[in-house]
Amino acid sequence: MHKIPKVMRAAAIDRFGGPEVLSIHSIPVPDLDAREVLIAMHTAGVGVWDAEMREGRYTSGSERFPLVLGTDGAGTIVASRINVFNVGDQVYSYSFDNPKGGFYAEYVAVASEKVAPIPERLDLEHAGAIPTTGLTALQGIDDVLHVTAGETLIIHGASGGVGSLAIQFAKWRGARVLATARGEDGLAFVRHLGADLAVEARGDDIAAAARFHAPGGIDAVLGLAGGDAFERCIDTLRPGGRVAYPNGVQPVPNERPGIEITPYDAIAGIDEFERLNRAVEAAELKVPIAAAYALDHAARAHERLAEGHVRGKLVLQVR
Ligand SMILES: NC(=O)c1ccc[n+]([C@@H]2O[C@H](COP(=O)([O-])OP(=O)(O)OC[C@H]3O[C@@H](n4cnc5c(N)ncnc54)[C@H](OP(=O)(O)O)[C@@H]3O)[C@@H](O)[C@H]2O)c1
The missing domain is CATH 3.90.180.10 (Medium-chain alcohol dehydrogenases, catalytic domain)
Structure with a gap:
């Protein structure tokens, strides 16, 4: 049985800026609302849009800091407010601007329709590299x-x-x-x-x-x-x-x-993930991971992103 702590580690920013504004914070584990699931993250994706969010390019002016970055990843369900998922299920998810905070964190609370079982042929690391x-x-x-x-x-x-x-x-x-x-x-x-x-x-x-x-x-x-x-x-x-x-x-x-x-824009939904899962199997998809960084080194992952010429995908290893 997974014991959910009150506080978690997350790579977050206190202000917009370069890779150096990204650092490890201790913040509360998010509460669950109706139809949400809590995922203990294993791998989070690092995308060029994360760097744009870090720089404040999508700012609404109403962000609350610390702001946890990350739009996607994979992990294990540890709590669920909907019976389509069980504790222990291995899932992946894409939620742009997730209302309960991003995926560079030990736990993320996400609307269940943006979550799906990982494709059979992929492990958590490779599934976590591809939702977006x-x-x-x-x-x-x-x-x-x-x-x-x-x-x-x-x-x-x-x-x-x-x-x-x-x-x-x-x-x-x-x-x-x-x-x-x-x-x-x-x-x-x-x-x-x-x-x-x-x-x-x-x-x-x-x-x-x-x-x-x-x-x-x-x-x-x-x-x-x-x-x-x-x-x-x-x-x-x-x-x-x-x-x-x-x-x-x-x-x-x-x-x-x-x-x-x-x-x-990419759409995340139940049908969309079912189709992605079928396509991953049918195409025998290879998922190239260019480099994996520990959550503590999220800033380094963003420096690598800024250098460009990434072949495939960068990921963060949360666990
Ligand atoms: N709206 C949405 O839902 C959504 C979702 C996902 C992605 N996107 C957008 O889609 C784009 C691609 O995403 P991605 O994750 O694939 O980004 P990426 O990993 O950075 O890939 C972009 C590729 O383009 C190449 N490239 C860059 N400038 C080039 C140029 N002038 N000529 C030729 N090739 C060039 C880069 O290769 P080299 O560096 O080796 O040249 C790189 O391999 C991004 O703009 C992202 O924001 C939007």
């Missing part, structure tokens, strides 16, 4: 772009958290995947994850590769980084081609006649 990125990748491929077998898709910025999973979901759907990345290591990484073709994002390679491999034009682009190279990817589309990018990608792409460009 997995939902974002799958929904981009299936719900926004509606990628079908035989289509040719560019995944731009494919070596990061979302892209490394999107390559695999698109291959599972039967698409041909042209993945852009930077540097020899980035290119090797996306090839290893199943990309049919890896293209250096800098320079003229994208247009030439698209002309050679899809002379009639590319069918769709999933954009995970903004800027000139994203624009060059969109230029390779056939008339009627589609573009999707998750909100947060900056700068947003320019509109073009005859091209449908759709920004979107």
Whole structure:
């Protein structure tokens, strides 16, 4: 039987700023409201949006400090106000701006519909790395772009958290995947994850590769980084081609006649997690973890994030 303490350790900020504002705090374990579950965290994801929250980019002006960062992770249910979960269940969760505090903590209280059993093929560490990125990748491929077998898709910025999973979901759907990345290591990484073709994002390679491999034009682009190279990817589309990018990608792409460009947000819900779990199994998903840091070293994880060129995902080991 897990004894829940009154106080827990969490990586939190007292003010907005650089990685150095992130430190370990002792704060109360959150209470549970109706339909919430309490998760003893094992692994929390570290995403670029966490750094933006740390800097105050999403501030409403009404945050209460200390503010615990983290939008997702995995762990074990230790208390539940809803009978769909039992104490001891291994779960993962995505809750952006979670009202009861973020996931860089020993315990997190989350609305039960944003929580799901971890996929069978993953352990807690790997499940904890994918709630946000997995939902974002799958929904981009299936719900926004509606990628079908035989289509040719560019995944731009494919070596990061979302892209490394999107390559695999698109291959599972039967698409041909042209993945852009930077540097020899980035290119090797996306090839290893199943990309049919890896293209250096800098320079003229994208247009030439698209002309050679899809002379009639590319069918769709999933954009995970903004800027000139994203624009060059969109230029390779056939008339009627589609573009999707998750909100947060900056700068947003320019509109073009005859091209449908759709920004979107990942949605966490019961159906969405069921679909993600099925896709993880069916695609035999590999979850690349670039580096894992102890909760105490959350600031170091954010320094690593700021350096860029993370292949896959950074995580915090809470337990
Ligand atoms: N709205 C939502 O629901 C939602 C959810 C998830 C993510 N997002 C957003 O989606 C984006 C991707 O997320 P992520 O977790 O995959 O981020 P990430 O891990 O940082 O991946 C982005 C990738 O883009 C590459 N990149 C950066 N600048 C580039 C450039 N100029 N040319 C080519 N490649 C470039 C990076 O590789 P190198 O550093 O090696 O170049 C990196 O691999 C972020 O903007 C995030 O905020 C939004």
